[in-house]
Amino acid sequence: MTNKIDIRDLDLFYGKFHALKDVSMAVRQNGITALIGPSGCGKSTLLRCLNRMNDLIPGCRVSGSVALDGRNIYAPDAEVASLRKRVGMVFQRPNPFPLSVRDNVVYGLKVAGSHDRRQLAETAERSLRGAWLWDQVKDKLDAPALGLPLDQQQRLCVARLLAVQPEVILMDEPCSALDPIATMKIEELMLELKRDYTIAIVTHNMQQAARVSDFSGYMLLGEMVEFGETNQVFTRPADKRTEDYITGRYG
Amino acid sequence: MKLFGEKGVERLLTGIAFSAISALLLIALFIFSEGLPFIMRYGLRGFLFSSEWQPQAGQFGIFPMIVATLWVTLGAIAIGAPLGVAGAVFLTEFMPRPVMRAVKPTIELLAGIPSVVYGFIGVMVLAPLIRSTFGGPGLSLLAASIILGVMILPTVISISIDAIMAVPQSYREGSLALGATTWQTVRMVTVPAARSGIIASIILAMGRAVGETMAVIMVAGNAVKLPGSALDSVRTLTANIALEMGYATGTHRQALFATGVVLFVVVMALNSIAGLAIRQKAGRR
Ligand SMILES: Nc1ncnc2c1ncn2[C@@H]1O[C@H](COP(=O)(O)OP(=O)(O)O)[C@@H](O)[C@H]1O
Ligand SMILES: [Mg+2]
Numbered sequence: 154m155t156n157k158i159d160i161r162d163l164d165l166f167y168g169k170f171h172a173l174k175d176v177s178m179a180v181r182q183n184g185i186t187a188l189i190g191p192s193g194c195g196k197s198t199l200l201r202c203l204n205r206m207n208d209l210i211p212g213c214r215v216s217g218s219v220a221l222d223g224r225n226i227y228a229p230d231a232e233v234a235s236l237r238k239r240v241g242m243v244f245q246r247p248n249p250f251p252l253s254v255r256d257n258v259v260y261g262l263k264v265a266g267s268h269d270r271r272q273l274a275e276t277a278e279r280s281l282r283g284a285w286l287w288d289q290v291k292d293k294l295d296a297p298a299l300g301l302p303l304d305q306q307q308r309l310c311v312a313r314l315l316a317v318q319p320e321v322i323l324m325d326e327p328c329s330a331l332d333p334i335a336t337m338k339i340e341e342l343m344l345e346l347k348r349d350y351t352i353a354i355v356t357h358n359m360q361q362a363a364r365v366s367d368f369s370g371y372m373l374l375g376e377m378v379e380f381g382e383t384n385q386v387f388t389r390p391a392d393k394r395t396e397d398y399i400t401g402r403y404g
Numbered sequence: 405m406k407l408f409g410e411k412g413v414e415r416l417l418t419g420i421a422f423s424a425i426s427a428l429l430l431i432a433l434f435i436f437s438e439g440l441p442f443i444m445r446y447g448l449r450g451f452l453f454s455s456e457w458q459p460q461a462g463q464f465g466i467f468p469m470i471v472a473t474l475w476v477t478l479g480a481i482a483i484g485a486p487l488g489v490a491g492a493v494f495l496t497e498f499m500p501r502p503v504m505r506a507v508k509p510t511i512e513l514l515a516g517i518p519s520v521v522y523g524f525i526g527v528m529v530l531a532p533l534i535r536s537t538f539g540g541p542g543l544s545l546l547a548a549s550i551i552l553g554v555m556i557l558p559t560v561i562s563i564s565i566d567a568i569m570a571v572p573q574s575y576r577e578g579s580l581a582l583g584a585t586t587w588q589t590v591r592m593v594t595v596p597a598a599r600s601g602i603i604a605s606i607i608l609a610m611g612r613a614v615g616e617t618m619a620v621i622m623v624a625g626n627a628v629k630l631p632g633s634a635l636d637s638v639r640t641l642t643a644n645i646a647l648e649m650g651y652a653t654g655t656h657r658q659a660l661f662a663t664g665v666v667l668f669v670v671v672m673a674l675n676s677i678a679g680l681a682i683r684q685k686a687g688r689r
Contacts, residue, residue, distance in 0.1 A: 206581060211500065238583030248574035251597050260592070261582040310578070317582055 157182040157321060157351040158203060163217035165198060165207065172198050174375045176217075180321070185343060185352045187366035187383065189359055190398070194372040196355040200323050203353060204240040205233050221321070238265065241319035245326045247306035249298035249313070254290050257298045257309055261317035276316050284312035285342055304335030311342065322346065324354040328361065340365050359399055363387050371395045435668060438661035451662060457628045459652070464659040466666070468630045472545065472638035473614060475631060476624065479549025480556055480613040485606045487553070488560025495561075496568045497590050508565055515558035523622030526551040531623060540635030543625035548638070551619050556609035563608065567601020568594060600681045607678035611671050617642040641667050
């Protein structure tokens, strides 16, 4: 197993606010890496650094390096749009476009300039199957995506990502809007997806991190307090603060 | 000291609101009661579709004015809508938010410039320019369309900006996260999501263009004839009323009120369509 992403000495400022402090960690290829920690500690911020979504926030400054396959994505000559095709993101709240189910799935392909109808249809089916959504929506591909139940919307967001065949999938609390059964489905889906993709997930649910992830990072106030194999982080934490958090003595 | 109780204030406000509404209703009623009997007598077909407008001879066909109004309005939309929507998109999606927040009120201020001023610029600058470039009288359908196109810009821009701002940021993020460029995101997600608000802005602008009088009188030339080209002098429905109401009497006066009825119906229809478009969008969310 090799590192797909290497984060070194990453600092991030929102204006004057120091949101990430000298963070270093790695995201292993074909693994699931979880970021845990109390809310506001910078998990989403760190995740959004991996596909440069923070570029959209005015006044946000980043220093340090994030290497994808050994190349710094913050290098001056790095191309953001092509980076985001390789590193896709599923958001906390399902955010399908106000388009049909089909148009949502093929959106990324159209953006990439593909308009061949048959190829689009094939990719749509493959992606929806990949997100375990095909059977539920195959008869309503032209229905508005916003009419689907929330968990199907979230899997649609996964499907629309799979369509562009990213290398890395970032998930920011993908289950926080879902009920336990839908959550379980997404978790199983992640375990299936990690065979072909590299996954990084933010969760405030420690059971979830323990269940699905191979590596875990515990963050506190913008710092990476502890990072290692999930098994070890959860059973033999090296840091007292991690232990307090996972045993529920935090705060 | 309490001047009014809660109930008193409520009654006062109800009274004010009611009198405002009834004033509008009375105006509408007045126009219709003056205009409708004429239409009944003269015949709707003859009134709307005859091209002879000769008040002295008792002929009241407003077809040329209807056609002129239509063309002038369409021309104004053809010029103002693309510019306005493009401006709104540029300001919201490509400019830093503080810049947009500073520019938007400035643009809205343009709506407050008296239309005489626009007309004045049209007469002094635009008409001579058209005359020397394309020929014709200068005061023309084209001049009226351009001036109106500029006059509706604040309406289109301001309401379109509101519509585009109302598009959830999560749509943009979703699109960018799939590797789309800002421009692709605008074209494929943001503008389609704001479509109904943008359409509403254009329809409201149409209402303004149909109803605008002073600037049009000044630049359109006001000849009562079917326009053969954009360079011809035309007279719109509003211009017709404003130009002749001063001296019209009897049937002639009634015919002008009937023209007002036609305008009233058109503008009301446009506003209702705009309202529907806006409400439809609210319902979809
Ligand atoms: N756009 C922003 N501007 C300023 N501060 C922000 C912004 N987004 C997040 N923050 C701050 O950065 C810190 C980390 O936020 P976030 O990464 O969302 O935490 P988490 O995902 O762990 O709950 C918080 O203190 C939050 O208030
Ligand atoms: Mg978060």
